[in-house]
Amino acid sequence: MKHSISGLGLSLGLGLSSLLHAAAAPTPASTKPVTVEEAKAFVAQVDKDLRRLLVTQAKADWAKQTNITPKTEAAAAAANAEYLSYSTKAIQESARFVPILDKLDADTRRQIQLLRTSASLVAPTDKAKAEELARVATSMDAEYGKGKVCDKQGKNCKDLGALEDIIASSRNSKELEAAWAGWHDTLGQKIRPLYKRFVELGNEGARSIGFADMGDQWRSGYDMSPADFEKEVDRLWTQVEPLYKDLHCYARQKLNARYGESLVPKKGGLPAHLVGNMWAQDWNYIYSDLEPYKGQPEVDVTPALQKQKYTPEKMVKLAESFFTSIGLKPLPKTFWERSMLVKPKDKEVVCHASAWDPEYNGDARIKMCIKINQEDLVTVHHELGHNYYYLYYYNKPMLYQSGANDGFHEAIGDAIALSMTPDYLKKVGLLETTADNQKAVINSQMQRALDKVAFLPWGLLVDKWRWDVFSGKVAEKDWNKHWWDLRLKYQGVVPPAPRPADAFDPGAKYHVPGNTPYMRYFLADVLQFQFHRALCDAAGHKGPLNTCSIYGNKAAGEKLRKVLELGASKPWPEALAQITGNDKMDASAMIDYFAPLQAWLKEQNKGQSCGWEGAATYAKTL
Numbered sequence: 001m002k003h004s005i006s007g008l009g010l011s012l013g014l015g016l017s018s019l020l021h022a023a024a025a026p027t028p029a030s031t032k033p034v035t036v037e038e039a040k041a042f043v044a045q046v047d048k049d050l051r052r053l054l055v056t057q058a059k060a061d062w063a064k065q066t067n068i069t070p071k072t073e074a075a076a077a078a079a080n081a082e083y084l085s086y087s088t089k090a091i092q093e094s095a096r097f098v099p100i101l102d103k104l105d106a107d108t109r110r111q112i113q114l115l116r117t118s119a120s121l122v123a124p125t126d127k128a129k130a131e132e133l134a135r136v137a138t139s140m141d142a143e144y145g146k147g148k149v150c151d152k153q154g155k156n157c158k159d160l161g162a163l164e165d166i167i168a169s170s171r172n173s174k175e176l177e178a179a180w181a182g183w184h185d186t187l188g189q190k191i192r193p194l195y196k197r198f199v200e201l202g203n204e205g206a207r208s209i210g211f212a213d214m215g216d217q218w219r220s221g222y223d224m225s226p227a228d229f230e231k232e233v234d235r236l237w238t239q240v241e242p243l244y245k246d247l248h249c250y251a252r253q254k255l256n257a258r259y260g261e262s263l264v265p266k267k268g269g270l271p272a273h274l275v276g277n278m279w280a281q282d283w284n285y286i287y288s289d290l291e292p293y294k295g296q297p298e299v300d301v302t303p304a305l306q307k308q309k310y311t312p313e314k315m316v317k318l319a320e321s322f323f324t325s326i327g328l329k330p331l332p333k334t335f336w337e338r339s340m341l342v343k344p345k346d347k348e349v350v351c352h353a354s355a356w357d358p359e360y361n362g363d364a365r366i367k368m369c370i371k372i373n374q375e376d377l378v379t380v381h382h383e384l385g386h387n388y389y390y391l392y393y394y395n396k397p398m399l400y401q402s403g404a405n406d407g408f409h410e411a412i413g414d415a416i417a418l419s420m421t422p423d424y425l426k427k428v429g430l431l432e433t434t435a436d437n438q439k440a441v442i443n444s445q446m447q448r449a450l451d452k453v454a455f456l457p458w459g460l461l462v463d464k465w466r467w468d469v470f471s472g473k474v475a476e477k478d479w480n481k482h483w484w485d486l487r488l489k490y491q492g493v494v495p496p497a498p499r500p501a502d503a504f505d506p507g508a509k510y511h512v513p514g515n516t517p518y519m520r521y522f523l524a525d526v527l528q529f530q531f532h533r534a535l536c537d538a539a540g541h542k543g544p545l546n547t548c549s550i551y552g553n554k555a556a557g558e559k560l561r562k563v564l565e566l567g568a569s570k571p572w573p574e575a576l577a578q579i580t581g582n583d584k585m586d587a588s589a590m591i592d593y594f595a596p597l598q599a600w601l602k603e604q605n606k607g608q609s610c611g612w613e614g615a616a617t618y619a620k621t622l
Contacts, residue, residue, distance in 0.1 A: 033100075034097055039112065043397075054360060055360055056082070058357075060075045062358050065367060068145050081134035087119045088122050090115060091118075092208065097112055107397075120517055121205065122206055132201060141350070144187065147186060147187050149186050163183050164277075167180065168276050176274060183508055187507050187513075191507035192507060194513070213471050223405075236587050240453075241456075243453055244457060250290070252268075253604075255271075255274055268494070269612045269617075272496065274286075278508070280458070280493045282451045282458075287446070299444045301377065302373040302374045308429070316366070323388055326550060326554060326557025332363075334363060335366075339367070341368060343369035353366065353367070353383055355384070355386030357394060362390065364388075381420070383413060389403060391564075401568070402568040403567070403568065405520075407519075408563075411531055415527075415531040418448075419532070448594075452525060457490035459522030463519045465482060465486050466506075480499055494617055496618065497618055523585065529545075530582075530585065530589045533589040533592070534580040540555075
């Protein structure tokens with residue numbers, strides 16, 4: 001798996017100036033000048049070694065995540081330790097070639113650049129510490145997968161899926177708070193001490209290859225300096241923040257009407273446990289509370305999926321049919337033989353949805369405990385987006401087997417999902433009727449905004465918190481406080497009650513103990529609309545962007561295929577220009593897409609005090 005765990009974690013390489021800045025890694029004792037031929041031989045050998053090590057690692061991790069046992073945990077840790085040890089040495093050795101980068105051919109130069117930022121986690125050079133880091137990383141991942149919340153007698157245990165169902169469906173604030181606090185407290189207690197050591201060892205590894213810390217290393221993977229990348233994401237946030245605040249203001253007044261001023265103040269933050277998602281990263285499940293116009297045709301296809309007796313496999317086949325309708329190849333036979341689509345009854349597994357190619361040869365598959373609902377139907381499209389990337393670039397060198405940047409990889413499937421318009425859903429039999437009126441449009445846009453727009457600040461702040469932790473800007477004693485400071489600043493979200501200083505609420509989200517850089521999801525949230533607009537233009541769409549579906553359009557599929565085939569072989573601005581005609585990331589397509597909804601929200605919010613400046617840092621309880 002390439003996008004959700006530590007491992008190759010392929011991201012985009014450094015620009016030359018950043019590479020030179022980051023090149024203070026230890027180098028071999030010899031000071032003999034290196035040659036172009038040595039650089040080419042080095043890259044060729046790295047490709048062979050990565051293929052061997054990463055296939056071993058991915059297969060071991062697949063075995064562990066689909067069957068968590070002491071044996072599979074140990075095997076995964078051993079494979080991860082071997083890879084981490086090798087990647088550290090390879091990255092260190094690559095520093096030898098920095099002085100001759102301008103003399104290398106484009107492919108050799110780019111692969112050396114990509115290698116520098118290829119791993120989301122680099123082991124310390126000390127073998128014992130490297131092995132300890134692998135054990136810590138594996139333990140955090142396993143603790144998350146096995147996490148359960150039980151009563152005081154240790155009975156009536158609920159896993160994350162069951163707790164998520166409560167958060168999604170209940171409207172009892174006490175029940176919601178118990179589910180929320182149970183998961184955050186349980187995971188935090190187990191993961192915080194592991195994470196403390198993880199940061200220490202991970203930073204030591206990052207420093208060993210010339211970076212200031214892990215955050216500096218992660219931010220260096222975007223063909224620009226770390227500082228310029230921070231400015232870039234802040235620029236994108238500035239574009240979309242007004243839309244988010246309009247949605248937040250409307251949601252708060254509706255939740256205030258349901259729960260009352262004592263729990264949801266008209267001028268406060270949104271209580272994290274009341275928005276239908278364990279992390280408040282999307283608000284899909286409170287759509288019924290926020291629905292603009294009652295009585296319009298249903299825009300949630302969950303009832304239709306269940307009435308028509310959809311199975312997990314049938315949901316995946318429906319998603320596959322969209323990709324094939326635009327001219328992309330079918331999923332391989334092995335996908336259906338090797339994927340995990342449902343939670344086994346007799347095994348502990350990591351249900352967090354993820355896409356894999358363990359053999360790095362087109363062995364595409366997904367791991368997911370699919371529920372028969374609209375949210376998981378969209379998630380399936382997202383994961384197949386990863387799979388289709390794998391299927392079109394697997395014949396490239398290992399260091400090119402990634403998206404143009406990591407946001408590209410996340411955005412492909414989501415861009416396809418934007419074409420799941422009411423008209424499309426009617427074509428595939430999941431909606432009986434569609435209404436061509438403004439009320440139906442606003443309802444549909446609201447439902448999508450509760451996923452896409454609500455996610456934006458969350459997608460931004462997870463890594464902003466980690467960057468501050470990795471750099472030491474925030475002391476360990478303030479980790480949790482800083483987490484909630486950022487959540488209030490960007491999301492306008494507060495916890496149900498004051499949180500203990502030693503809590504570790506970031507650990508309740510898989511990507512933190514799983515060490516998955518998260519900025520890719522923020523970038524994907526922006527890029528998918530930019531991609532959608534470009535593909536709709538290729539399809540000859542006329543009219544509002546939100547009405548476009550590229551289903552069945554081969555011209556749009558051809559444009560998409562060309563970008564998939566590039567993998568990471570070209571800098572992301574070149575890949576972006578190929579699909580959009582613009583080499584700059586731009587959130588204006590998202591604003592265009594939601595223009596009808598934003599105008600409507602502004603009308604609804606007239607007379608309201610929007611924003612949350614000065615809000616309490618936690619919700620009151622009834």
